[in-house]
Amino acid sequence: MSQKATDGPTLESWVEGAGIEFIDEKAKADYQERAQRFADAIRGDNPDRVPVNLLSTFYPVLHAGYTPAEAMYDAEKLQDALLTFVDDLDPDVFPWALPTVPSGTALETVGYNGFDWPGDGSAPETVYQAKEREYMGVEDYEDFMKDPTDFILRGYVPEIFDSLDGMAQFPQSANLTCGIAGVHPYLLPFGMPPVREAIENLLEAGEQAMHWQQVVGGTVAEIQASGYPQSFGGITLAPYDMLGDMLRGTRGIMMDLKRRPDQLLEAIERITPLAIEMGISSSFAMNNPLVFIPLHKGADGFMSGEEFETFYWPSLRAVIEALLELDLVPWLFAEGCYETRLETISDLPEGEMIWHFQDIDMGRAKDILGDQACIAGNVPTSLLNTREPEAVTEYCEDLIEEVGTERFVLAPGVGLDEAKPENVEAMFQAVR
Amino acid sequence: MSQAFVNALADLEEDRAITMAEDRLEAGEDPLDVLDDLKKGMSIVGDRYAADEYFIPDLMYAGEIIEQISELLQDEMPEQEAETVGTVVLGTVKDDIHDIGKDLVYFMFDLNGFEVIDLGVDVPVQEFVDAVEEHDPEIVALSGFLTAAFDSMKETVEALEEAGLVEEYEEGKVRDGRKVMIGGGQITDDVRNYVHADGFENDAPAGVALAKEWTGKHMEA
Numbered sequence: 289m290s291q292k293a294t295d296g297p298t299l300e301s302w303v304e305g306a307g308i309e310f311i312d313e314k315a316k317a318d319y320q321e322r323a324q325r326f327a328d329a330i331r332g333d334n335p336d337r338v339p340v341n342l343l344s345t346f347y348p349v350l351h352a353g354y355t356p357a358e359a360m361y362d363a364e365k366l367q368d369a370l371l372t373f374v375d376d377l378d379p380d381v382f383p384w385a386l387p388t389v390p391s392g393t394a395l396e397t398v399g400y401n402g403f404d405w406p407g408d409g410s411a412p413e414t415v416y417q418a419k420e421r422e423y424m425g426v427e428d429y430e431d432f433m434k435d436p437t438d439f440i441l442r443g444y445v446p447e448i449f450d451s452l453d454g455m456a457q458f459p460q461s462a463n464l465t466c467g468i469a470g471v472h473p474y475l476l477p478f479g480m481p482p483v484r485e486a487i488e489n490l491l492e493a494g495e496q497a498m499h500w501q502q503v504v505g506g507t508v509a510e511i512q513a514s515g516y517p518q519s520f521g522g523i524t525l526a527p528y529d530m531l532g533d534m535l536r537g538t539r540g541i542m543m544d545l546k547r548r549p550d551q552l553l554e555a556i557e558r559i560t561p562l563a564i565e566m567g568i569s570s571s572f573a574m575n576n577p578l579v580f581i582p583l584h585k586g587a588d589g590f591m592s593g594e595e596f597e598t599f600y601w602p603s604l605r606a607v608i609e610a611l612l613e614l615d616l617v618p619w620l621f622a623e624g625c626y627e628t629r630l631e632t633i634s635d636l637p638e639g640e641m642i643w644h645f646q647d648i649d650m651g652r653a654k655d656i657l658g659d660q661a662c663i664a665g666n667v668p669t670s671l672l673n674t675r676e677p678e679a680v681t682e683y684c685e686d687l688i689e690e691v692g693t694e695r696f697v698l699a700p701g702v703g704l705d706e707a708k709p710e711n712v713e714a715m716f717q718a719v720r
Numbered sequence: 721m722s723q724a725f726v727n728a729l730a731d732l733e734e735d736r737a738i739t740m741a742e743d744r745l746e747a748g749e750d751p752l753d754v755l756d757d758l759k760k761g762m763s764i765v766g767d768r769y770a771a772d773e774y775f776i777p778d779l780m781y782a783g784e785i786i787e788q789i790s791e792l793l794q795d796e797m798p799e800q801e802a803e804t805v806g807t808v809v810l811g812t813v814k815d816d817i818h819d820i821g822k823d824l825v826y827f828m829f830d831l832n833g834f835e836v837i838d839l840g841v842d843v844p845v846q847e848f849v850d851a852v853e854e855h856d857p858e859i860v861a862l863s864g865f866l867t868a869a870f871d872s873m874k875e876t877v878e879a880l881e882e883a884g885l886v887e888e889y890e891e892g893k894v895r896d897g898r899k900v901m902i903g904g905g906q907i908t909d910d911v912r913n914y915v916h917a918d919g920f921e922n923d924a925p926a927g928v929a930l931a932k933e934w935t936g937k938h939m940e941a
Contacts, residue, residue, distance in 0.1 A: 404817070414815045414868045538820060542777035543784070546732065589923070592775050624905060647905075669867045669906055674914035702906070706867045 296568070297577040298615040299640060302517065303327045307575050311513050318515035322380050326517065330617065330640050330662045332695040338688055338719045339380040340698045341519050341664060342712065343621070343644070345388050346406075346415055347704040348373035351712070356415055356705075357407030360392035363503035370507050374516060376709075377716055382511050385520035385580075386504050388703075394496035398489055399450030402534055415705045423447045424535040426544075429551055432535075436558055444535065451489045454482030521576025522616070524567030525584075527560045527603035532585045541585065545595060553599060560603045564610040567618075577616045578642075581607070582703075587624030593632070601632055612639030619644060619664075623702065630656045646701035654691040664697035667715055672700060672707035677714035684718035721757055729761025730768070732781050734788075737761070741789045751796040758789055759831075766831045770925035776820065779827055804835040806935040807857040811839030811848060813872035818865035821904055821924075825861060828924040834931065845872075845879045852885045857898065858935050860886070861927070862917070864904045873902055873915040881916070889916035899934050903927055 297306070303323040310316040328335035349359040352369035359366040366389060374382065392407055404410040404417040423444055424432060432439045438460060446456040459477045463470040477483045512518055525533065531552075532541035544552040567579045585591075586600035608618045618641040622629070625647040633643070634656050643657055644664035653663050671683055684698060698719055700707075722744065728737040744754050765782045768774040774782075808829055812822045819841050829836045837855050839847055852860060860880065862873045877900055880886045887895045891913065899918040902911065912920040919934070921927040 411815050415866060417817045417866075419817070539780060542780050545777045546781040547734070589776050591777060595775075595777075668908060668910075670870075670908040670911045670914075673867060673870055674910045702867070706870075 296572050296614055296616065297521065297575050299327050299330065299577055299617055301575075302521075302577050305512075305517070308509075308512050310515070315513060315515040319512070319517055322515070323517040326381055326519070326697070329695065329697050330642060332662065335693065338693050338696055338698050340716055340719055341381050342377070342379060342383045342715070343519075343699050343703050344373075344384050345703045345705055347707060347712070348384060349389070350706060351376065351709055355406065355412045356389075357392070357412030359389055360395075360405060360407055363391070363500055366504050367507040370504070370511065374511050374514075377712070379516065379716070381519035382508070382516040383519045384508075385518070385523075386501070386508055387523070388520075389504075391496050391500040394493045394500065397493040397496060398452055400448065401450055402448045418533070420533075420537040420539070422537045422540040424531075424540075426540075426548070429548075429555060432555060433551075433558055436562060446486075448534070452486045454480070454484070454486030457483050458486075518574075518576060519578060519619075520580055521574045521578035522567050522569070522571025523580045523582075524563050524570065524607060524611075525581060526586060526600060527556045527563045527607065528586060528600045529582075529584045530559050530563055531555055538585065542590075545591060545599065549599075556599060556603050560606055563603070563607050567607060567611050568614060568616065571611075571616050578619050579611050579616050580619050580621060582621045582623060583626075584623055586629065587622065587626060588628045589625070593628060596629060597632055601629075605635070605637065608641065609637040612637055612641070615639075617641060621703075622646060622648070627652075633657070634660070636660045642697065644697075644699055650687060651690045654696070658691075658695055662695040662697060663691065664699045666701040667698065668701050669704070669707065672704070672711045672715070675711065677708075677710050680711045680714040681718050684715055688719070721753070721760070725754075725757050726761045726764070729758060729782075729785065730764035732765070732778060732785065734781070734785050737785055738788055738792075741792055745792060745796065751793045754789075755793055755797070758786065758793075762786060762831055766828060766925070769828075776824065779824055783823070783827060803833070805833040806859065806931065807835045807837065807855055808859045808861050808931065809837045809839065809848065809851045809855055809857040810861040810863065811843035811851075812841040812863045812865075813869050813876055814842060814844055815872050816864045816866045816869040817841045818863070818904075821865060822863040824924040825863060825903065825927055828928050829861075829931065832928045832932070834928075845876045848876050849879050849883050849885065852880060852898070853883070859899050859901055859931055861901045861903065861931075862915075864902070865906070867906060869904060870911055870914060873911075873917070877916045894918045894934075901927060901930060901934075 303320060305316060305319045325335045326339045329339050346356045349356055349369045352372040354365050354369055359369060392405060396408060402419060404419065406412050406414055410417055428443060431443060442456055442458050446453050457477050457480055459474045463474045532538060536544060571577060571579050586596055611618045621644040623646050626645055627648055630653060642662045642664050645653055645666045648666060650666055657663055667683060671680055725740045728740055741754055745751060762782060765774060769779055810822060810825060812818055826836050826838050837851055839851055862876060864873055881888055886898050886900060895918050902915055902917040902920045903922065907920045907922060919930050921930055
């Protein structure tokens with residue numbers, strides 16, 4: 289790892305808006321005021337009020353009246369949705385990131401089969417569904433352990449992309465250490481039709497992704513330049529989830545927990561440096577210190593307390609620690625219920641971070657973690673979807689009353705898709 | 721009864737339990753006795769889950785062990801009519817493919833003597849209607865993890881009402897006849913009311929307890 293703390297984004301550089309070409313001085317001042325509020329909340333440094341971070345996947349799209357499928361296949365519609373969302377709600381931070389809504393066309397070009405998405409597998413008006421197959425079989429553990437990156441490139445990629453079968457015949461990079469004799473074996477696969485086809489599909493998908501980046505990424509940059517700090521920076525996962533979400537699947541990893549715990553633990557250790565690197569490199573690429581870490585398979589019920597302390601927490605803690613060492617800000621998003629995990633996760637390395645909860649006694653979370661971390665959450669989607677604005681206002685006010693205004697960010701309990709716009713508005717107004 | 725076998729099952733000692741089942745069958749024991757012990761062992765597993773001693777991976781593991789032992793038993797067992805405490809039509813609703821919660825509900829209901837008709841995941845509204853007509857269940861159990869499931873649940877209940885298969889919903893009142901239960905990670909009482917369900921739970925043992933309460937009432941009615 290070559291990055292030094294001084295090279296990368298920090299909360300300070302984010303508050304300044306370093307690297308953003310603001311449209312005018314007012315936009316810069318607005319940006320800094322909003323970012324300062326958010327940073328103050330994170331640090332427990334007396335923010336002028338509680339900020340709202342409306343963590344969203346498809347909400348801006350639905351808010352603007354488009355279907356998620358329209359957004360995934362028409363960059364201009366997504367662009368319009370994002371601008372409408374910001375215009376209507378004047379949010380404290382722009383709570384959305386481009387990678388969460390990629391080009392559906394590009395996904396089709398490579399035949400991505402890890403998720404169903406709106407317009408391909410899922411109904412146009414609905415959202416993603418992770419398929420959670422065992423893309424990495426039990427028999428693959430040995431290859432994975434030998435060289436995780438090589439396994440992902442030549443074993444996993446052909447499994448998860450139907451149109452990249454040829455990647456299975458990609459050359460091993462280690463060949464290149466054989467001097468001139470290594471070059472021919474390295475080049476040869478690129479002459480084979482399946483590899484060429486995979487590369488052609490990648491080139492085409494790359495062009496589609498680039499178009500997406502230009503239109504949608506351009507809009508995100510425009511939104512920042514007009515004064516809205518982006519609350520999404522980098523992303524990484526807990527090492528256990530890295531294995532469980534997309535390699536072994538929920539069932540697969542749960543069976544590993546029971547049938548081959550030693551092997552599982554070894555694989556978690558093996559993948560931890562990759563989780564760290566993913567968080568750092570994505571954050572540096574976005575020039576944004578906030579590293580989103582959605583937590584999936586360590587929630588209450590998904591394993592015992594002892595298993596959490598053995599298989600989930602130590603490696604996640606190592607990721608948090610490595611990010612903090614570079615002055616990055618981990619944003620742990622604990623999906624599901626985390627009630628029984630609170631004591632364990634209170635053993636935190638020192639540094640600024642956010643713990644965002646879906647389902648927890650927020651007062652207790654504040655008591656246990658409040659000195660060490662900013663907590664965020666947990667307005668339920670059930671409330672935002674099915675009730676009236678008054679109920680939302682009451683919930684938000686009660687919540688703030690309970691947890692106080694220091695080191696707290698008001699946020700939905702999940703990455704928001706469907707919600708009544710008037711209820712979202714009520715959530716924003718509750719703090720103003 | 722073999723206490724050692726029951727214990728091996730309850731403690732999820734996969735290899736040991738399977739070897740013991742094989743040995744008992746080879747020794748000519750009545751497969752029904754083995755089945756009886758299997759149920760006893762799994763009943764302990766269910767109790768431990770309800771008591772937060774076991775968790776989802778343990779139940780899944782138990783499911784794998786049951787499957788293997790059931791396969792051993794299958795060839796040697798006479799067809800039998802099992803007594804049930806009630807029938808449940810279960811499925812994950814339209815536009816949602818999450819199966820873990822639903823499978824846990826299946827496991828716990830089955831363990832507790834319910835006959836469970838499992839329709840799978842992403843179940844179209846009409847399929848629920850057809851299954852309710854066919855199986856005449858006391859309870860329709862709708863599972864869903866996504867927010868999108870709220871509307872699918874609502875549509876499903878509406879279709880059941882329209883088909884006259886459940887009574888019209890009245891706020892604050894549990895239906896007299898066939899009842900609708902919903903469950904899932906994001907389900908709250910607000911969602912229950914939105915969906916027009918009679919009850920909701922967030923975990924499988926609580927769902928069983930509610931179903932037992934309901935079927936008790938149902939039988940009195």
